[in-house]
Amino acid sequence: MNYYFGKVAILEMIYIVIHSNQKFKSISLSKRNFVLFFIFIGIQWLEITKYFSILDFKNTSEIFFDLKAIAELLEASFLLDFIGFSLFFIFFIFSISLLLLFLDQEKEKNIYEKEKRINQALSDLAIQETENRYFKEIQYLVHDLKTPLFSISTLIEILELEEKNIRKLNYFKRIEDSLTRCNVMISEILNDSNKNNLFLDNVFNFIFSYLSTHNSINYLKFYNFSPKIKLKINQILFSRAIINLILNSYDAISNKKNGIINVIIKYYFSKILIIIEDNGIGIDQFQLKNIFNRGYSSKNSSGIGLNFVKTVIDEHKGKIFVISQKNKGTKFFVILGKECINYEK
Template sequence: MRSKSLVVAGIIGVFLIIYGQLFPSMSQDWSFYMLNTIEKSIQTRDNGALLIISFSYVARYVILFFILYLGSFLVANYVTNEQNNVLFQIIFIFCTLGSIFLLNQLYVEYIPFSLHLLLLSFLLFLKNYLPEQRYYYLTFSIVLILLLISFQWLNLIPALSAFNIGTDDFAIALKIADKFLTGERLFNTLFTVLFVVFSLIAIIFTILVHLFNMQFITLKKYQRQEVELKETRVALVESKVYQEIHTLVHDLKTPLVSVDGLLSLIEMKYPIREDEKMQDYFNRLDRSIRKMNDMISEILYEDIKKAITVDELLRYVTSHLSLDDQKVTLSIKLEDHLPLIQVNKIRFARAISNLLENAILSFKGNSGNIHIHVKQIKEVVLFRIRDDGPGINENHLNKIWKEGFSTKNSTGIGLSFVKRVIENHGGNISVKSNVGKYTQMEIFLPAVQKEV
């Protein structure tokens, strides 16, 4: 499938070829002026006028051939969809020479193919060194114009007439007039110099563009390496912070064991069983300590999972979610008789929270809706989180799970963490989005074979 810009370029190419074929008849006044001036320069023996018409001749044919060459280039590009293969080069040559053949037939011109074959070989050679960057067509056009100017001078060098060069109507008239006026000295000298100068400019320009591009590529490489280095540094710092937190959480266990031991001691030493109120306080304290102990274990050890209800999980998630300052409406729909799920509550809740926080952030303070729908599909529990926010760009959809990818200038570890946590639970996650309409995340998690 060809891109829209390629199709447009192809249409422009065909238009240019047609325009090129009409150009001689549209510029007939120009050609009559040239013809009359040549005649006048012979009559008045005016070398200056002959020289001016020579420049005019080159300008006219450079315009004509530039249109035809560029048209052929665009058509070949459309047909092959690539510029670096041999087929492209063959079609480009075929279109160009075909256009020149048509021109010869329509206007009884005797434009030689040999010179254009030489020009095409130079052009294709130099084209290989032109970088395919943003201004590719511009750089190609400049090289093409320089080569066309350079090779048009060859048409006016009388010494090359023996090689079938400069056989068109004006070139013959100009060369004979020069032979009559200067004995071929003027054209042979001046136009050989101009040919060399313009050819050198074309070659130097190509080399400069090529070198500049190489420099640009190296610069970009350095920039990329710098960014990677920066990211590695950030990741390293985060990893250290994570380790610190891990150690801190781990250290919380020691005072918790002490509190638990002291509570048992108080329970044994003092007759609190007689005081119902006190007994209740003690029981609550004991539950809280156990719960805190479980939480610490879940934070420290990924593999610690327990069967909980979906409702319990979502209540835990929403209790930690701050929606007070937001204009976002969160609705939750749970199907009846959902099975239990085997999860590390802290980590899985964190993953769901991450998704919800991303959705909230995408609204950028505007109003919006987030809908959570949980249902059972055979032996799997499906969590569907859908928001009517701005959506995710199609080009970004495949990249969002990659570590370090972010469009919000953040660390870019949020979604990769979510994916890792869900996959650690034997599930998987997928995303669908329509820019400007919605984003939908679907988490599939294996159910525990026991209904609530």
């Protein structure tokens, strides 16, 4: 079959140019090809009409050429033109209607996605505003605590001057130490972006002193292989993060007679590695990928503990990983980079 390049082919090329418009590209390729297929069928029917023929129909295919010749012989050219134009309009209108339907579907889909993003952004903004409001309220409350703490500290000093009993003086000293820790915590909560250079030993002594009244202290073993390292951290936030990990390990071993929690610190290639491991019940593999997500919990808790830990580590430009085996134990790895390290020679 010979095919002559004529008016119909030009029409098809013009439609291809229109069809490649950026607006149509929002429609999936399969849907566009479906529309294009019916458009071409409709345009192709124009070949049987005399209005799209020149040079004695030589620009048409052989089948259409013979069909036109028979129509001329039977004086039915008008009927042939009517059929050609009718089928062209039927297929063309059907194709354009289909195209408009696909465009409306894509438009509605885009509007839905846009509204979804806007609603998510508004939801995040509302949560952020709530958190900021609560944080400010906490700051005001914590600030107000400084006055009674100062009064208590002053009264303790007065009592120490009048007291001669060694045992009571020892108790007063413990109270003063507790008040000092409270004042440090208050100062750093009010200045949560504050970071200081602190020896690792001092940081973990602070953590263990906080846990001294908690049963987890009885299961703890501490190994610091980098005592000369200083960390530039927010002591309160970082300590709370490590405490959360230790308490998480304690929950895992609380029903075991031989439970152990190891806290290990090592220095590798300008990075500090903190390992907190236990021999507890472990974590299911399908839960591991979700444990740092806000609101997720495998226990009856708020699900913000491990999310808070990850947030604090991220704020200190660090990373946290976890590996676990069911009924064998869990290891948390906290890696701090050079942004947090000050090596004392």
